[in-house]
Amino acid sequence: MMGELLFLIPLLPLGGALVILFAGGRMPRRMLSGVAIASVAASAAMTLWLWPLAGDRTRATLFTWLDVGALQLPVEILFSPLAAAMTLMVTVVSALIHVYAASYLHHEPDIRRFFTLFNLFVFAMLVIVLADNLLLLFLGWEGVGFCSYALIGFWYRNPDFAAAGRKAFLVTRAADVLFGIALLWLFRLTGTLSIEAINLQAASLPPTTVTILALLLLAGACGKSAQLPFSSWLPDAMAGPTPVSALIHAATMVTAGVYLLCRMFPLISLSAIALAVIGLIGAATAFYGATCALVQRDIKKVLAYSTISQVGYMFLAVGAGTVTGAMFHLLTHAFFKALLFMVAGAVIHLAAGEQDLFRLGQLSKRSPTLFWLLLVGALALAGVPLTAGFFSKDAILAACFARQTLWWTSLGIAGLVTAFLTALYAIRLVYLLAADRESASGHGPAPRGLVWPLLPLGALALVGGLLNLPAVWGGHETLGRWLETPAGALPSHDLEWGLAAATLLLVAGAWLFIRNRYRVPPTVSPGGAGVSFLAAGWQLDSLIRVIITAPFEKIGCLLEKSVERRLSATWPAGLGRLCQVTGQSWRVLTSGYVSHYLAAMAWGMVLLLAMLVVLLVL
Amino acid sequence: MASENISTEQLAGLDALMSPLGWDLVAFALYVGLACTIVGSLLLAARFLGHRTRSPLKGQPYECGVEPSGPARPGYPVPFYLTAIFFVVFDVEVAFIASWAVAYDLLGWQGLAQIAFFIITLLIALFYLWRRGALDWGPQRR
């Protein structure tokens, strides 16, 4: 009976969205945002209340939508420890960001649209997390895609912002097609869409098929999680309001790809090739994102590239076989990256909309609380020992090195290099924001609503490592034991200590380097060719334009001119016209004369009788 | 399965035609033919025997020499028409009541209850007509 209550977790935000959509116009603003916050907070409370159910892997079916022969589409959720951990993270972080958004969008006229979409997003995300049916998961998957699109282009009157929304939608859609293929293929092969059933049957599938399926799933995950080569939409997605960036493009939606791979891990792990590719993509993306983040001038773009890079670590973890490590990093990353984004939003708010790092500064003087929170977030991001980011990142690297093969060792080294780069840009961010220079002045002190939701996140970013403290540090690996997920190869104690020491050295080196470089506030300089190459994200956009978009457009123009015009003028248009003409000519039958109608009935009678006689005689 | 069905259908069709030499069908065809012949011959007879003239005068609604004027659908008091309708309606009801009266002793109390229900309904209808003024002749009410 309690199992059915689980459905309230996703349905509460949906209810909030519907209430706001239908009655929001007649509510005062405070009440509207109150409804939005309350529905998500209630969902978080439900998750905590129903937490014991996760231990038994409770399964609940609301109803069966379609039940025809082999095709069964139950609306079913599975509250496994993995899903429970993710649900708790999503609901709690969402609730905090909702509070933040209510005060961030204080002057926004259309908060009804914003909160409708925001709550709808939480609903769709929870559907992804809880669904035990790939089709249901796919519906949530498309739902978050839609909400992300609508929220990136929230200020749609600015054509650039609207274009950013479209770009995000199209790029992720391209990846979703591959995911859709995998989904249909899995149904064809196994005859079911239940994730658990598919994972159970996976071992009986031919190895080549499993590899291709895993790669298709990986492509879908890459699209949603902005991994190479689908990464280019995320930096542009920063056009949306900052709470959107914090919730959708840092904490929750971009990690849905990792979550998908974790859920499907029993299938994926059957193919060593797929695991190797996942690791490679993860490591490459982590390195790519970190290099780009080094030189960005827009504060939100630094964080966007940093997100790409950190999600890359999670992919690396899945590839290395440690689902626990991936989930651990997913959780800690959600805490510190949401924190950083919200600090960035508050900083932008204080500076009246200025986002250029070289024009911001004096944060420590203007708002010490914000500065300390920024410092906490940056230290966790940089992986300074004893912060949450340190433990989760080291667990991933340790899992790589522990495999003791050339491939994984080299990927681990790439991860170490990336860790150094991460420390560099994280500390650079702090230095630039604290720099003693005239900065754009805006509204007075940050409103309380913008600050207090950050405090719990700051605390979690500091001590979140306790969640899964490795045995070397005296912990019990609580998270891993509870999730009962594969933890990959076990690293030796020496390896862990060595890694910790290496991380400490790297962070210290990065700090010294940045301190020397930015001791004097830097002037605005265009930078060399290398800097502009990195700043443009390795020219990935131009590359895609040359390789894919431009030829596609050319072929499209060619087809339009040669084939389409001639063909559409003849076949489809002709068919349409034929239908219209037929319809018009049959209109004559309905002449309006009753005598004709009676005659038609008589002829119909004759037809029926003639048929009957023919049938009888035959 | 399907072939079986068809074969049984065919058998049934053959049976129907062959078993009593399809006499029922023949009788029915004769009946239809007779009906069509009578109706057709009457129509044809009217066509050939009738004397037809076409002239503008003949096309007029009234042939009494009065020029038509005003709209073709004027409101026209027809109490006679109404009375005729009521007569037909209540006349038909008499048929039911008479059929009960013939067998009242066989039908017993149940029959009495049923016919009472019928008559009461009719009475209500009559009362309604009365109230609506359908029985008021002449123009004094409207």
Next chain:
Amino acid sequence: MTGDMLLALLPLLVLFIGSVSVLFVPERQALVYGVVCALLAAVLAWWPWLSVASDTPLVSSGFFARGCLTLWALLGAATCLLSERYRASRQFAAPEFAALVLFCVFGMSVLSASTSLVSLFLGLEAMTLAFYVLIAFDRGNTTGAEAGLKYLLPGFLASALLAFGIALVYAATGTFVLSDTVALTVAGASMHTIALLGWTLILAAIAFKASLAPFHLWTPDVYQGAPAPVAGLLASGSKGAVFALLLASVPLALIAPLRPLLAVLAALSMIVGTFAALPQTNLKRMLAYSSVVHMGYMVLAVLTGHQVGFEAGMFYLVSYGAATVAAFGLVASLSGPSGEPQNYAALEGLAARSPWRAALLTMLLLSLAGFPPLAGFMGKFVLFSAALDAGYVWLVVLALFSSLVSCYYYLRPVMRLFRSGQTAADHGPANGGERLVLGLCGIILVIAGIYPGPILRMIAAIVP
């Protein structure tokens, strides 16, 4: 006639007595009285002490009959609620209107509950007689009078065919009891051919009532001329009652030689209806042709000849009925004193003027076209898969094609809704009754699409 029988007949009696007594209710309260009578009948049909089902010689009081009576009573109540404002601006006589609607519901209920050829005839004629008057009820409207005439004359012909058909069937089988007549015909009695001829004539009469091509020509003219709430009842209730009869009491598909006839009627209806609906620019005429197509789909359910198909057919009737009542109800609620907004041009800018009603119109047209996740999709899904199981592949392919083409004519008015129009609106906001009916229809359309389980279970429980 025992006490049990009287109890079993109680819902029908309530409808009948209501239709007589409403004539003496004052003008203002008459429609409300009609609604109350219809709802009372619907409730009485499920009253616990009626649970002992005792069939009278003419009408059954089984679960199916009671379920149908509930449906038709609800439709009648909806019609009364929808015509309140419509009537006020046209000076209809409310007591007569309510009486006719109730009598019509009475006829439908007798028809779908009939166990005998006699009650079949009586029910059908009672229903049709009420419709003759209802269609021409707006005496100020000449198209209404024309529509009445166009229903009356072919209706007489259909009645004659029905009576003749019944006579032939009786002559061949020697009984009026429906189940016996069908069984005797299937068994192949001595006058098998005559029985088949009789059934064919009955089929033709039923095809007229259900407006299957080529007996459909009256449909567009009558829908166009009839008052919108009446057209709603005609489109949903009368056709529903006829098909309920075919699904429950007269399984025509069991009579093998009639199957090709039914299939041809279905195919012709789909083809003719689809093509004729394409060039329409009048909402009510378009709905008329679309109903021809939908009735073609319903014949598929009759053709399956088994339980699952009948259940699918009933579900389809519910989804189609909700959409149709809502469509004509919308026309009624949008019409002012000057007339009904029948042309697509009159719908322009509706989305801005009254967004709720525009949204509902969009939704119901999409549902009729069969877009998921609305009721129409689910209805087509269960119906077509049942027909596929029964082996009518070519008809299902044809049905799929026709529903593909139907998107064109359903989406044309939808496009006009969202175009900013110059037409001045002369309709006010919807009143309470209209809101209730339209809202309920909208909810049914959504629920039956997303969560069809309970409705399917209810139908499975009542279909014999």
